[in-house]
């Protein structure tokens with residue numbers, strides 16, 4: 343790939359930086375000739391693999407993975423009224439098999455409630471079948487009309503993790519909502535991505551849900567990105583799809599349900615929040631390559647150095663690290679640049695003098711140098727990887743904190759948002775006041791019932807009407 347074509351834009355110019363880094367770091371190719379569909383490069387896809395492996399590991403503790411069809415018959419799709427209203431403008435329809443019009447139109451799933459729940463109705467018989475917790479990781483299709491962006495707003499979401507759970511009571515489903523939030527929080531902690539969790543206002547909940555709790559991240563330009571949602575579905579769908587169970591007394595009850603999802607927006611946030619002017623910075627936990635070893639073999643002793651570098655690579659690989667020995671015939675400078683852009687957390691340089699001293703120089707992608715002793719390389723790696731993770735987490739938290747501001751006047755609300763910050767205001771939760779906030783700021787009410795270490799859950803006077811209100815996040819969202 344020709345990556346000398348100019349330099350990476352500064353991260354300050356976030357949108358240019360983002361588009362450029364996807365190309366230069368070989369994450370996505372945006373040249374696929376269908377709007378809103380993009381192609382994963384192998385390097386990007388490997389990042390996806392590690393990120394989603396973490397998600398799978400977390401879910402597999404008490405969920406089971408499954409796989410449902412992509413096509414949904416029209417009758418099923420059209421059963422739940424609110425759900426249809428929410429999605430009908432976004433659905434792609436398959437209408438023909440070859441040249442023959444289909445008797446029953448088929449929807450490409452925009453999400454899989456209406457594919458999964460008719461089967462749940464068949465599977466669930468008694469209280470002994472509950473709780474049921476299944477998930478799948480699939481592609482979904484949404485004919486998005488807002489501006490499409492790679493990894494952020496797709497028409498084919500390639501990496502849609504959706505969990506669908508069924509419970510005996512509303513309270514048990516509610517407990518599952520909390521559990522899902524714990525899982526998502528842990529997932530994002532593993533990626534060193536600070537999250538804001540809040541309850542979306544009623545007008546912004548998932549079509550067919552009792553309520554929606556969303557996970558947002560603050561991007562470098564101060565815009566928020568919804569990187570996950572958890573929905574309490576109550577019995578909206580179980581009524582429609584007749585998902586009932588026999589309780590202990592022998593009577594038939596409607597089941598209570600939840601669903602929750604994460605997409606490759608998680609990777610958009612990962613790239614955006616951690617990267618810098620030189621390129622990506624990947625947390626060691628999900629870095630495709632955790633350390634690259636660059637042998638410095640100017641002049642003689644070429645053989646010695648190469649042998650030691652290979653030995654070090656083998657030692658680290660055996661200890662379970664993802665390492666790469668870069669023995670390409672390139673100047674060291676060119677190699678540094680190459681791996682910096684791709685976000686490899688650690689570069690290990692090994693030259694004749696290092697070899698004599700029994701150690702290698704370790705340059706952290708987060709800044710600063712360290713050293714790796716050749717005789718205790720694996721232990722040193724654990725320490726340095728830990729350092730890097732810690733630095734990344736602190737920086738991301740600092741970024742998030744600095745982007746949050748509590749405001750108590752409408753003037754200040756606008757200046758805060760214009761300055762690329764997310765505001766915390768007090769809002770009475772009346773729709774009128776909510777509309778007023780959104781209309782006058784060109785921003786969205788993200789939510790109330792904040793669960794965050796960054797913000798206090800307080801009460802105060804509504805920023806519009808002066809009645810009692812609760813702390814509410816307001817931001818410009820992607």
Ligand code: 5CA
Nearest residue numbers: 453494495496504568569570571601602603605
């Ligand atoms: N069935 C529920 C739970 S899986 C559902 O579909 N929820 S959702 O509509 O909120 O989507 C889940 C998550 O997918 C969102 O929180 C968001 O992070 C992500 N997402 C939604 N639409 C897109 C899109 N067009 N491109 C990329 N990610 C998206």
Ligand code: ZN
Nearest residue numbers: 770775804807
């Ligand atoms: Zn009010």
